[in-house]
Amino acid sequence: MRSARAVxxxxxxxxxxxxxxxxxxxxxxxxxxxxxxxxxxxxxxxxPVGLAQxxxxxxxxxxxxxxxxxxxxxxxxSIIIYTNEKAAKAALADGRIYAAVIFQGSEKKDExxxxxxxxxxxxxxxxxxxxxxxxxxxxxxxxxxxxxxxYGNIKYFQxxxxxxxxxxxxxxxxxxxxxxxxxxxxTGILEGYFVTPVKRSRIIMGLIASGxxxxxxxxxxxxxxxxxxAGVVIRSLETLSSALLVILLISVGLTSFVxxxxxxxxxxxxxHSAISFFNLLLFLTSGALYPTEGMPWWLVWISWxxxxxxxxHALRCILLKGQGLGYVTFDLLVLSLLTLAAIAAGILAYPTxxxxxxxx
Amino acid sequence: MxxxxxxxxxxxxxxxxxxxxxxxxxxxxxxxxxxxxxxxxDVTFSxxxxxxxxxxxxxxxxxxxxFRMLTTLLRPSxxxxxxxxxxxxxxxxxxxxxxxxCSQNTTLDPDLTAWENLDFYGELLNLDPEVRDARIRDxxxxxxxxxxxxxxxxxxSRGMMRRLEIVRAFIHNPRILFLDxxxxxxxxxxxxxxxxxxxxxxxxxxxxxxxxxxxxEAARLCHRVAFMDTGExxxxxxxxxxxxxxxxxxxxxxxxxxxxxxxCGEVLGIPGVIxxxxxxxxxxIVTRDPDQVLPELRRLIPFEGAGLIDPVARPPTxxxxxxxxxxxxxxxxxxxx
Numbered sequence: 237m238r239s240a241r242a243v244x245x246x247x248x249x250x251x252x253x254x255x256x257x258x259x260x261x262x263x264x265x266x267x268x269x270x271x272x273x274x275x276x277x278x279x280x281x282x283x284p285v286g287l288a289q290x291x292x293x294x295x296x297x298x299x300x301x302x303x304x305x306x307x308x309x310x311x312x313x314s315i316i317i318y319t320n321e322k323a324a325k326a327a328l329a330d331g332r333i334y335a336a337v338i339f340q341g342s343e344k345k346d347e348x349x350x351x352x353x354x355x356x357x358x359x360x361x362x363x364x365x366x367x368x369x370x371x372x373x374x375x376x377x378x379x380x381x382x383x384x385x386x387y388g389n390i391k392y393f394q395x396x397x398x399x400x401x402x403x404x405x406x407x408x409x410x411x412x413x414x415x416x417x418x419x420x421x422x423t424g425i426l427e428g429y430f431v432t433p434v435k436r437s438r439i440i441m442g443l444i445a446s447g448x449x450x451x452x453x454x455x456x457x458x459x460x461x462x463x464x465x466a467g468v469v470i471r472s473l474e475t476l477s478s479a480l481l482v483i484l485l486i487s488v489g490l491t492s493f494v495x496x497x498x499x500x501x502x503x504x505x506x507x508h509s510a511i512s513f514f515n516l517l518l519f520l521t522s523g524a525l526y527p528t529e530g531m532p533w534w535l536v537w538i539s540w541x542x543x544x545x546x547x548x549h550a551l552r553c554i555l556l557k558g559q560g561l562g563y564v565t566f567d568l569l570v571l572s573l574l575t576l577a578a579i580a581a582g583i584l585a586y587p588t589x590x591x592x593x594x595x596x
Numbered sequence: 597m598x599x600x601x602x603x604x605x606x607x608x609x610x611x612x613x614x615x616x617x618x619x620x621x622x623x624x625x626x627x628x629x630x631x632x633x634x635x636x637x638d639v640t641f642s643x644x645x646x647x648x649x650x651x652x653x654x655x656x657x658x659x660x661x662x663f664r665m666l667t668t669l670l671r672p673s674x675x676x677x678x679x680x681x682x683x684x685x686x687x688x689x690x691x692x693x694x695x696x697x698c699s700q701n702t703t704l705d706p707d708l709t710a711w712e713n714l715d716f717y718g719e720l721l722n723l724d725p726e727v728r729d730a731r732i733r734d735x736x737x738x739x740x741x742x743x744x745x746x747x748x749x750x751x752x753s754r755g756m757m758r759r760l761e762i763v764r765a766f767i768h769n770p771r772i773l774f775l776d777x778x779x780x781x782x783x784x785x786x787x788x789x790x791x792x793x794x795x796x797x798x799x800x801x802x803x804x805x806x807x808x809x810x811x812x813e814a815a816r817l818c819h820r821v822a823f824m825d826t827g828e829x830x831x832x833x834x835x836x837x838x839x840x841x842x843x844x845x846x847x848x849x850x851x852x853x854x855x856x857x858x859x860c861g862e863v864l865g866i867p868g869v870i871x872x873x874x875x876x877x878x879x880x881i882v883t884r885d886p887d888q889v890l891p892e893l894r895r896l897i898p899f900e901g902a903g904l905i906d907p908v909a910r911p912p913t914x915x916x917x918x919x920x921x922x923x924x925x926x927x928x929x930x931x932x933x
Contacts, residue, residue: 423702423703423704423705424699424701424702424703425703425704425705427699427701427703428699428703428717429720430668430669430692431667431668431695431696431697431699431703431765432693432717432720432721433689433690433692433693433721434720434721588688589668589669589670589671589688590669590670591670591671
């Protein structure tokens with residue numbers, strides 16, 4: 237038994253001496269618990285909904301006025317009034333609102349209301365459909381509601397399948413780009429770089445290029461699987477080329493992110509624990525599983541600086557809504573800026589000699 | 597602690613021009629973590645172009661730290677050094693392009709083949725593909741690994757890896773080659789092969805700086821050596837001249853009986869004995885006239901009666917210098933009569 241005790245003592249002593257390991261074991265799961273609890277299945281509030289009237293010149297109908305005041309009383313909606321139907325539909329297509337409610341605008345019995353729903357989101361269209369129908373029926377049980385799901389019936393598998401493309405890219409950079417850097421350090425190849433006059437920006441560029449290619453291939457594979465298994469529909473060649481371009485950009489972005497992050501890690505175990513934590517954190521706060529609308533402010537804040545949020549939004553617009561690159565310019569811009577910042581951080585963090593090994 | 601007297605006046609390697617290619621001036625390095633340690637303390641010395649220079653000393657003497665500062669891998673805390681006129685702190689990139697370095701640990705990628713490893717470094721060092729191919733073929737030949745170029749490094753023995761590592765450091769025809777313990781842990785044949793390789797490169801005018809724990813290696817290979825201990829250079833010069841300076845005669849070693857204070861004095865009294873040194877259960881007697889000393893010694897200590905081997909005189913080696921120099925420093929400078 238003494239030998240078992242010796243093995244136990246050796247292992248436990250090493251654990252006690254590694255504050256980072258202790259943090260990972262105790263603090264990370266706690267954070268994950270809090271984040272999971274706050275992202276999944278939280279109550280959705282302040283969903284942007286647009287209201288408009290077919291005939292902009294006519295006075296608002298009684299139904300319109302009463303439905304509006306009923307909706308304003310609830311915090312489920314964040315109401316935006318549009319002066320005409322066209323503006324409301326444009327906002328819906330842009331993703332600024334999740335539903336557009338169009339009233340006929342004439343005082344008559346059995347008024348018909350048209351409800352346009354953005355079905356590219358998970359949970360939101362369902363909540364809005366039943367919610368808005370309830371408000372209308374509450375005012376006029378006889379009113380006819382025509383529901384139009386503008387992107388058809390999107391299944392959760394499709395919604396999630398697109399998110400898995402981002403996950404696949406992250407996973408392959410985690411294993412490809414990041415692990416490669418630490419492997420270089422463990423095998424001494426890093427020291428081999430230092431005795432040559434090669435610039436660290438060149439090393440970073442090389443690592444990111446190779447990591448990106450691996451990530452891109454992995455992303456493309458999951459896209460193909462998404463089409464075959466999850467029912468993701470590619471409507472045109474333009475959609476396909478836009479999707480591939482966005483996947484490439486996401487690959488560069490996430491690889492740069494992971495490479496910069498990995499540089500300062502001295503061993504694989506620690507790196508893998510930390511990066512798995514970040515993988516989960518970024519994935520959950522990106523809206524991959526559940527819309528960010530239900531999250532508390534501090535998680536929403538993380539989602540804003542999370543490159544996966546923009547990656548996912550761009551991919552869903554292209555693949556689920558069939559929109560062109562013009563609709564995701566903002567996402568691509570933010571993603572590019574985050575990528576450049578990550579590359580710069582990576583170059584600055586990359587050591588030029590062995591001094592950094594003494595700091596740890 | 598002062599440098600061994602007279603060692604500074606060493607003229608340098610006889611057959612080479614005495615141009616200084618490496619100059620260290622008050623080079624100092626202090627490590628802060630986990631506690632402050634002065635690994636290299638105010639070291640000033642020069643290495644001449646075309647020589648094979650050995651850095652010797654016990655573990656923890658500061659050899660590797662000095663080596664890493666000269667190869668721009670670590671920055672000095674104070675002082676500086678110039679490699680071919682370039683400052684190690686100001687112009688590391690220029691220095692990196694004119695030196696070749698073979699570290700103590702392997703820097704080869706075990707997943708790549710020998711050829712791919714050399715090709716990788718060749719490309720890092722900006723060699724053109726045509727030049728690279730010819731060069732790799734040459735280097736594999738020099739290292740005796742021509743038939744293994746296509747095999748992954750992980751299948752290599754340590755000796756083969758070391759040989760490849762040395763030629764790898766030489767791929768861009770550097771003017772100075774730094775080798776940190778090039779033959780550590782290798783069998784005699786592999787060591788011989790590496791010595792041959794180093795001599796061959798040196799024959800082409802390459803300055804070689806190496807660290808080693810093997811005194812026979814230093815004695816055979818190096819034109820000059822420097823002994824380091826506790827971060828300082830305690831002696832510098834040609835191996836034989838250091839031996840001659842420290843041991844002005846032959847050595848007779850006698851197992852030291854317990855409670856032998858008196859014996860030391862008696863041995864020192866023997867005519868012809870230059871010095872007596874007790875260390876590690878051994879009495880080391882230096883004399884120029886062993887024929888006179890040995891009979892007297894036998895009279896003093898009845899070797900055969902005590903079941904001891906009859907002592908003989910032998911010429912001193914660099915290993916004796918090592919033990920004497922670094923052992924003394926460790927004990928706070930001891931008895932040197």
